[in-house]
Each structure stands twice: as structure tokens, then as C-alpha cells.
């Protein structure tokens with residue numbers, strides 16, 4: 306890795322046009338705009354049309370990023386796609402479907418399952434693949450259609466999630482002075498697997514012939530447990546990233562956290578003594594889009610022109626698995 310850098314050369318996103326407000330939800334279930342905003346910071350979420358699957362949003366975000374990079378899909382060597390809501394269980398991977406949709410015929414393609422930390426894991430996986438083989442460009446995507454696995458009768462979870470996709474293009478350069486992905490820290494704690502789970506449909510508990518498919522196929526969450534884990538995961542990861550990079554918080558331009566709940570980010574910022582303004586938050590508009598939330602936020606600040614060359618960015622993700630981790634990126 307010493308003689309090369311892995312740069313982010315472009316970003317993209319895809320947000321379904323249908324926007325659902327808290328008041329829209331309150332018309333269907335026993336909740337309120339006031340409760341959702343005060344407990345989560347969420348105001349709206351975007352919901353994909355019934356005909357739209359994960360690969361559709363992923364391909365749109367990918368095309369958006371390819372357009373910014375001005376590069377041809379045939380120049381992509383690797384596609385790594387993080388999702389908890391793949392088009393199909395097991396096979397084919399959603400990444401393969403995206404490869405076909407965007408005509409990236411020279412790329413090999415695979416999915417990553419790491420809950421809401423998926424994009425952080427995917428960046429490191431793609432960077433590793435670029436650094437060891439005869440490969441130059443990778444397309445890294447986080448894409449979710451969480452509305453398909455949401456129990457719309459469970460007010461404890463259905464107000465939290467939204468649909469969307471974000472993508473980046475990574476490029477290997479031999480320019481040692483270039484910035485890029487400097488370091489990644491990844492963690493997992495499988496003992497917490499049950500706190501965020503889609504119970505049915507897999508090999509542990511498949512549906513049997515004649516059985517009615519019910520809400521056990523949807524996301525089930527122990528909110529309090531996940532909340533406590535999340536605050537500790539953000540805090541520990543940010544401390545470890547600063548230590549690993551030998552940076553002080555004043556060196557950091559922006560922290561891009563997974564957008565799960567504004568209160569989680571606020572609690573971590575207080576615990577660490579980091580001003581909340583350092584954290585980029587767009588959860589009010591998009592809710593929790595799991596593995597898509599970090600790349601969507603990255604694309605948003607990039608297109609808003611809020612990043613300049615040399616800026617230091619930390620990402621921090623946490624979610625199902627349980628998984629957590631973060632990336633150090635020099636823009």
C-alpha cells in the first residue's frame with residue numbers, strides 16, 4: 306500500500322421520489338410528528354415504488370457516480386455492494402444484477418452483508434482488492450429498500466427506515482501524494498446478533514409449504530439495546546480512528562456517521578466532547594437508510610461543494626450483526 310493511494314474520484318446517489326412525512330405515518334398508525342422528531346430527529350423518509358428493487362436504486366446511484374467521474378462502465382474492475390435488502394436471498398447477488406444493468410462487463414461483483422456498517426466494510430474490501438491485484442477502479446455501493454422488510458404495524462421500527470442508495474468510485478493511483486482511503490477499522494460482535502434481526506426466510510428458519518408469510522420476515526429490533534450499543538460503537542470507533550491516524554479532532558473536517566437516530570449521534574458527541582456541528586446529519590430528510598446512509602451523505606456534501614482537496618473525513622457505521630467501524634479518508 307505504501308507506493309499507492311486509493312482515491313474516491315466520484316460519488317452518486319439515488320433517492321426514490323415518493324416522500325412520506327411523519328404526519329403521513331401518523332394518519333396510519335398511533336404515532337406523531339412530535340414523538341418521531343423528538344426521539345429520532347427524523348422528519349421524512351423516501352419510499353421506493355413497488356416495482357423498484359435494490360438493484361434499481363443501486364444502478365441509478367452507480368450511473369450518477371460514473372457520470373461525475375466521466376468514466377466508462379467498462380473501466381470498472383470490481384463492484385462491491387452492501388445491502389441488507391438484496392433483490393434475492395442468497396443468489397444471484399445484487400451486485401451481479403447491477404453489473405448487468407450498468408453494462409460493467411469487465412467487473413467481478415459481489416455483495417456484502419454487514420448491516421448498517423455495510424458501506425464501511427465495502428470500502429475497505431474494495432480498497433483491499435484494488436491494492437493486491439491488477440485492478441484500477443472499483444464501484445462501491447450501499448443500497449437499501451428497507452420499506453420491503455418493514456413491519457408497518459410496528460411503530461417502534463416503521464418510523465425509522467427509508468429507502469435509497471449511494472455510490473462511490475474508487476481508483477488506485479501510484480501518486481503517493483494523493484489522498485484517499487487512509488485507514489479503516491472494522492469490528493463485529495455476533496453475540497448481539499438477535500438485537501436486530503430478520504428472523505424468517507433463511508436456512509435457520511425457512512418458510513414451509515402452506516405456511517403463511519407473516520411479519521417475522523421483517524426487521525425486528527430491540528431499540529434500547531441497539532441504542533446503547535450504537536452510542537458506545539460511535540464513541541469507541543471515533544476514538545480508535547483518531548488514535549490510529551494520530552489526529553486530533555481539530556484536524557478533522559467532517560464526521561459522517563450512519564444516520565440511525567440523531568439522538569445517538571448527539572449522545573456520542575457529548576460523550577466525546579466533539580461539537581455536534583462536526584457531524585454531518587441528513588436524517589431529518591432521509592431517515593435511516595442502513596448501508597446507504599453514509600454514501601448518500603458523502604454524495605450530498607460533495608455535490609454541495611463542502612469538501613476540498615486535503616480535507617480529513619471520518620466515517621462511522623454501526624448496525625446489525627452486530628457490526629461497527631469507520632474509515633479515515635483524505636479528500
Ligand code: ACO
Nearest residue numbers: 336337340344421460461464528529531532565566624625
Ligand atoms: N410513536 C409514538 N410512541 C412510540 C413510538 C412511536 N413511533 N415508538 C415507541 N413509542 C412508545 C413506546 O410504546 C413506549 O410507550 P410506553 O412508555 O407507553 O410503553 C414509549 O414510546 C417509549 O418507547 P421506547 O422504545 O423506550 O422509546 P425510546 O426512547 O427508546 O426510543 C427508539 C425508541 C427511537 C427506537 C430508540 O430506542 C432507538 O433509537 N434505538 C436505536 C435504534 C437504531 O438506531 N436502530 C438502527 C441501528 S441499526 C440500523 O440502522 C438498521
